[in-house]
Amino acid sequence: GAGVSQSPRYKVAKRGQDVALRCDPISGHVSLFWYQQALGQGPEFLTYFQNEAQLDKSGLPSDRFFAERPEGSVSTLKIQRTQQEDSAVYLCASSLRPTNEKLFFGSGTQLSVL
Amino acid sequence: AQSVTQPDIHITVSEGASLELRCNYSYGATPYLFWYVQSPGQGLQLLLKYFSGDTLVQGIKGFEAEFKRSQSSFNLRKPSVHWSDAAEYFCAVGRISSGSARQLTFGSGTQLTVLP
Numbered sequence: 274g275a276g277v278s279q280s281p282r283y284k285v286a287k288r289g290q291d292v293a294l295r296c297d298p299i300s301g302h303v304s305l306f307w308y309q310q311a312l313g314q315g316p317e318f319l320t321y322f323q324n325e326a327q328l329d330k331s332g333l334p335s336d337r338f339f340a341e342r343p344e345g346s347v348s349t350l351k352i353q354r355t356q357q358e359d360s361a362v363y364l365c366a367s368s369l370r371p372t373n374e375k376l377f378f379g380s381g382t383q384l385s386v387l
Numbered sequence: 388a389q390s391v392t393q394p395d396i397h398i399t400v401s402e403g404a405s406l407e408l409r410c411n412y413s414y415g416a417t418p419y420l421f422w423y424v425q426s427p428g429q430g431l432q433l434l435l436k437y438f439s440g441d442t443l444v445q446g447i448k449g450f451e452a453e454f455k456r457s458q459s460s461f462n463l464r465k466p467s468v469h470w471s472d473a474a475e476y477f478c479a480v481g482r483i484s485s486g487s488a489r490q491l492t493f494g495s496g497t498q499l500t501v502l503p
Contacts, residue, residue: 277430306490315391315477315493316431329490364430374419374438374481374489378430 275299277379279365285385286355294350294382296365304371305348307340308364310381316364322348323371355386389414389480393494400468401502408463408497410478419481419489420461422452425496426474434476437461448472473501 278297286292298305303324308316309332318332324345333340337356342348352359362381368374390413400406412418419438423431435446442454452463461478475496481489 308491313495315393315479315495316491318490318492321490366431372489374421374436375433376431376489376491378423378432380428380430 277365277367277377279363279379279382281382282380283383283385285387288355288357288386290355290386291351291353292355292384294352294363294384296348296350296367296379298346298348298365298367299369299377300346302367302369302377303345304368305342306366306376307348307350308366309334310362310364312361319350319363352384355384357386360384360386389418389482389492391478391480391492391494393476393478393497395497396495397498397500399500399502402470403467406463406465406468406472406499408476408478408499410461410463410494411459412461412478412480413459414480414482418461420452420454421479421481421491422446422450422461422463423477423479423493424448424474425477431477434463468499468501470501470503473499475499 280295305322307319310316320340321329322342337353339351364381366376366378392411421436422434425431437454477496478494479491
């Protein structure tokens, strides 16, 4: 596609529900990042994929967060048993190569946990 | 660990006025520094980046930034602001992560309002 696509654009979940957020990176991009952006804050790193390999998941806040990229293209961020503190915008970004410094960001998924 | 401080939460300038957004970083080695802009409902867009060499870097939309190692700063400037520049601006420092990818640490952002 022309850019990084994320869906859904908005997600409202009841506390305790599981959610799945999708990221469709630019075709051919090797690197894929997930960031979490709380209201009024800058994005914070969650996890990084190089093709299908999850090389860094040091930013995932708890074991309720799980990400995958099984075929090295589309990625899904799953949050189990959502809590109110999970409310944030979840941003996906991709780059052509790991050493390519230009990241292309999607518009994000705004998650609200009630 | 690296960190980024953007001391100004909100800045208001008149259209046509000059702009400077402050950014201070903490990083143990030579930093990779970035400025991103985020408009409402849009993804972050890279304005400019610094890795090495000339400490004054030019970016898109008429922005520039100057790396000052002695002050641990990377301030963003524009000589004449346009109404379309109203947005949130994020400074970021990158470090090499697994697989040589650049993992970014962002500041908390500066919201820019432009008055007509």
